[in-house]
Amino acid sequence: EVQLVESGGGLVQPGRSLKLSCAASGFTFSNYYMAWVRQAPKKGLEWVATISTSGSRTYYPDSVKGRFTISRDNAKSSLYLQMNSLKSEDTATYYCARVWELGIFDYWGQGVMVTVSS
Amino acid sequence: DTVLTQSPALAVSPGERVSISCRASEGVNSYMHWYQQKPGQQPKLLIYKASNLASGVPARFSGSGSGTDFTLTIDPVEADDTATYFCQQSWNDPTFGGGTKLELK
Numbered sequence: 001e002v003q004l005v006e007s008g009g010g011l012v013q014p015g016r017s018l019k020l021s022c023a024a025s026g027f028t029f030s031n032y033y034m035a036w037v038r039q040a041p042k043k044g045l046e047w048v049a050t051i052s053t054s055g056s057r058t059y060y061p062d063s064v065k066g067r068f069t070i071s072r073d074n075a076k077s078s079l080y081l082q083m084n085s086l087k088s089e090d091t092a093t094y095y096c097a098r099v100w101e102l103g104i105f106d107y108w109g110q111g112v113m114v115t116v117s118s
Numbered sequence: 119d120t121v122l123t124q125s126p127a128l129a130v131s132p133g134e135r136v137s138i139s140c141r142a143s144e145g146v147n148s149y150m151h152w153y154q155q156k157p158g159q160q161p162k163l164l165i166y167k168a169s170n171l172a173s174g175v176p177a178r179f180s181g182s183g184s185g186t187d188f189t190l191t192i193d194p195v196e197a198d199d200t201a202t203y204f205c206q207q208s209w210n211d212p213t214f215g216g217g218t219k220l221e222l223k
Contacts, residue, residue: 035212044204044215044216045161045206045214047211047212047213047214050212061119061211100166101166102149102208103149103208103212104151104166104167105151105153105161105206105212106166107163108160108162110159110160111160
């Protein structure tokens with residue numbers, strides 16, 4: 001059974017940093033692209049980052065480019081999201097998702113809440 | 119960015135057929151996918167590449183469309199289908215529709 005378990009969320013002040021983690025199990029982690037998707041309270045879904053199987057290629061939307069960094073450790077079957085210079089508009093539930101074929105998010109974690117507030 | 123537009127809400131009675139639409143601001147070939155999100159839960163993949171049923175999803179769900187106009191159909195609707203449904207394209211950088219909240223009468 002595919003499982004994705006996020007951790008590392010919490011309350012952080014604007015301008016500070018936070019690192020999220022996602023522990024994967026139930027599949028061969030190194031064979032899949034992985035991604036982060038977020039959802040602001042009572043809002044829709046927004047793609048945040050994608051990383052290739054080896055970690056050599058990363059992709060971001062303009063809203064987080066230069067502030068967020070996605071990475072992975074295939075030996076530990078773990079995905080990470082380093083978030084710097086956080087803004088109030090980054091407040092959201094962050095989901096770790098497995099990427100299947102061309103950009104299909106076929107499995108999602110339960111999500112972790114990040115609140116950016118002073 | 120490819121903008122996906124969905125109607126915000128629908129209300130139907132159990133046993134009826136419902137169609138949820140998603141219109142893309144530019145062509146996305148068949149790279150449109152649908153997700154179901156129940157309150158307090160993570161999204162779940164229902165349909166991929168416009169018309170393919172994801173593993174374990176009941177055959178009451180179906181998808182159609184290509185280019186810019188896509189439809190998710192549930193027939194018949196059951197009480198457990200109360201949820202928000204999101205479309206997502208992956209022809210360009212991934213974007214999601216705003217979601218359609220399905221309520222049962």
